[in-house]
Amino acid sequence: MKNIVSRLRRALTSKSWLPDLALIALAWWAAFWLRFNLGLPSPYVTDALVTTPIALACMALGLLLARVPRQSWRYVSLADLRHLAGGVALGAVLTTAAVMGLRVEGFPRSVFPISALLTLVLLAGARAAWRTLVERARAHGQPGQAQQPLLVVGTLEEADQALRMLKGVAGWHVAGVVSPDAQDAGRTLHGVRVLGDVQSLADIAAAQRAGTVLLASPPGAPLRREVLMRWSGSGLSLLTWPSADELLGPGAVPNPRKVQLEDLLGRTPVELDAQGLAGLFSGQTVLVTGAGGSIGAELCRQAARLGTARLVCVDQSEVAIYQLEQELRRSHPAMEGCYYTASVREPDRLAAIARAHRPGVVLHAAAYKHVPLMETRNEIEALRTNVLGTLNAARVAGEVGAARFVLVSTDKAVNPTSVMGASKRLAEQVVQAVAARYAATRFVSVRFGNVLGSSGSVVPLFSAQIARGGPVTVTHPDIVRYFMTIPEAAQLVLQAGLMGQSGQIFVLDMGEPVKIVDLARMLIRLSGRGEAEVPIAFTGLRPGEKLYEELLADDETTEPTPHPKLRVAKVAPVAADAAQGIEAWIAQAGAEPAAPALREWLRGRVPEYRAEPVRF
Structure with a gap:
């Protein structure tokens, strides 16, 4: 009762009532005037005077019950007008009941529907006119502002x-x-x-x-x-x-x-299980490796939006981790952020970080991903980071009892022709082997293709070449790749982590492949120039590079999941001892192992790896 009285007091003291009451009174008198053919006989003037307060009170009560006084005239919408119509109808019923209860002799009953209609027209017209004036004033902007x-x-x-x-x-x-x-x-x-x-x-x-x-x-x-x-x-x-x-x-x-390029290659937005993800991340501690990279940073942003209580960010780049810290402090000041300049190649340091925070979810995005760079002179670095780093992170997740561990993998792990691709395929096997040892943790891997705008990807390279006036270098006129945006990739990684059963490898729906030369043409056009100004030059395939990428190996099949953009790869089972011997061999290989020996060892671990001759 107290709340009703308070609402009534606020409504009655609101200035928005003044024009409404005036228009209601005008509609009531206009109804009499129209009823008697644009003239009001003197006997009915008294009726109009006596019943005007009643009509005002009843119509005001109907509008109040419909919450019409709370409407903002500046932003009035069709929904508001529907509420207004309901309030006017209710007020008309109350007015009819009240006036008829007075038993005014000879009162013209047709005044009731006429006044209701006029009230609706006047009140709706006033609101629409006010919004029109506001929008017109806004459209003209500030004085002196160019349109x-x-x-x-x-x-x-x-x-x-x-x-x-x-x-x-x-x-x-x-x-x-x-x-x-x-x-x-x-x-x-x-x-x-x-x-x-x-x-x-x-x-x-x-x-x-x-x-x-x-x-x-x-x-x-x-x-x-x-x-x-x-x-x-x-x-x-x-x-x-x-x-x-x-x-x-x-x-x-x-x-x-x-x-931007993402607008042209973008697809329908990803539909996430918001409730399930909120339950997984809200109030939890999440550890992200490679947090300073393109995918890792986006995983941090998405986890923060989902209500993560503590976000532990690990990256070996001091600049990247500092920039991430500054961004997350601004956008999520209430979240506790812990930022470490550490490497996943150091198991003791990684274990110390994990034991200090006990994460419930571990997202492993740390990796070397540049195919030609890892193909010559840096092969051992790909193994140390992509394979040994994944082994360290997976073990740590199992040891601290994390509920989920998600490996960010790649389509280049399928029938790999490069050291980088083979190292990521071996990383998937390592995760499956570790999953057999820690039943309390769900270990999943997620494969996807190229990510637009990620560090080291083709888009920043093309953009820099266009800024210099060209030429834009494309390796082959027929080379194609799958692309997705950074937010889409990160969201699907999180969704897979929620849905996945331990040991599963998820494949993302990457849509249709895109020719790299078409990508170059779009970027040139986006810069406001044409190919006559910025030419395209073909340079030939680089070491370890394929004309097209596969998301599944030839002997694999997939099965659907409840999410339309996620499928599970049916891969050959991994031996329980698949991770054994990796640390010892990498340590024994030393600082500069022979490239043929390294590739031979890698082929023994990844039979589908087809090493191509190295060109210097």
Whole structure:
């Protein structure tokens, strides 16, 4: 009762009641006026005067019960108008009951529905008019602020969403909509006219003097690629909306940004088991190795968003771990972060860190991944980090009783032709062998392909070459790779860690492979130039490099999981002693083992490894 009285007091003292009450009274008198053909006979003036307070009180009560006074006129929506209609209907019923209870002789009953209709029209019209004025003032921005003309490209449904979002963004004047369907020309959306189809985009932009285009299509849509490949470099600036992951980042602003490669190759957002992941990570201690790398840092961000209480970040790079520390302190100040400059190749140090924090989840992302670099002169380093480091991390996870251990693996581990790929396949075997020793911990591995924008990947290399004016070097015109974004890869790693049974190897749905030369062309176009300005040069395959990558070996099959983008690889069983002898051989190999001997030993451990001749 106290809460009801308090609500009633706040509502009655709210200034928003003043225009509503005035409009309700106006509607009541207008109903009499309309009922008697635009004139009010004197006998009924008394009826109107006597019943006006009753109509005001009953209608106000109906609106109050519908919570209409709590509506913000500036942001009124269709849902608010539906609530308004319900409040008016309730108020009309109360008014009818109250006035009829007075038994006013000769009272015109048609006044009730007429006044209700007029009340709804006046109240809804006032709110819509106020929102229109606010949006118009916002569209004009601050005095002296320039309004840039903007074209929106997309289907009518996509353009509708984009126009709604642009209403909250200052500095833009939407000059028109460009649709992929020529039949839409001439239609209007939110007062904005569809000026033509995509084929005529350049002519429309010139006619409207618009140098900026907002792509309203979702990530990965063919329309995005078509617009980019046809009109990039023609003077048009292409924009899109930030992704959901970008909006979750610190300091994110929901404003249009320039189109990036991820927007063209992106796929549908990953659907996560949010409840299950929250149960796994919320309040837990999580240890991430390779935390300063592209995937490791994103795993840290995702774990922090899921409510991790303590995040233990391990990386051998002082600069990388420092940058990660600064970022996480800003974005998650309430989370306890522990940052170590340590190497997974040092088992005692890694064990000391794990014993100090007792992590419930260990995410192992530390690895050397550059194929040509690991193929010559650095083979032993690939074994020490990728194999021995994985063995150390897996043992530590089992010894401290972690609930989950997840190895970040690669598609290059399938039928490997490089030392790096073979080392990652051996790392998967090591994890399966360690899993047999520690039943309390679930050990899983996750394979995926190339990650856009990760350190050492092709995209930063191409971007640097484009900035220098070219040429952009592609090894072979037919070479293809699977690609995914960093957030997508990290999210699927976490999902696999939640779903996986101990010893399983997960394969991610990487979508369709992309030709590297097409990737280069897209990046050149994104820079605003064409191949005439920035040429592409083919240099030939590098040591250990394949024309295409496989996600499954020839003798493997997969089986589906409840998640549409995750499948389980059915691999040959691993011997319980698969990890034995690895430490001894690597220690005995010394600082500079003979490359043929190392490859021969690796082939004995990974039979599917097909070493190619080393070219110096």
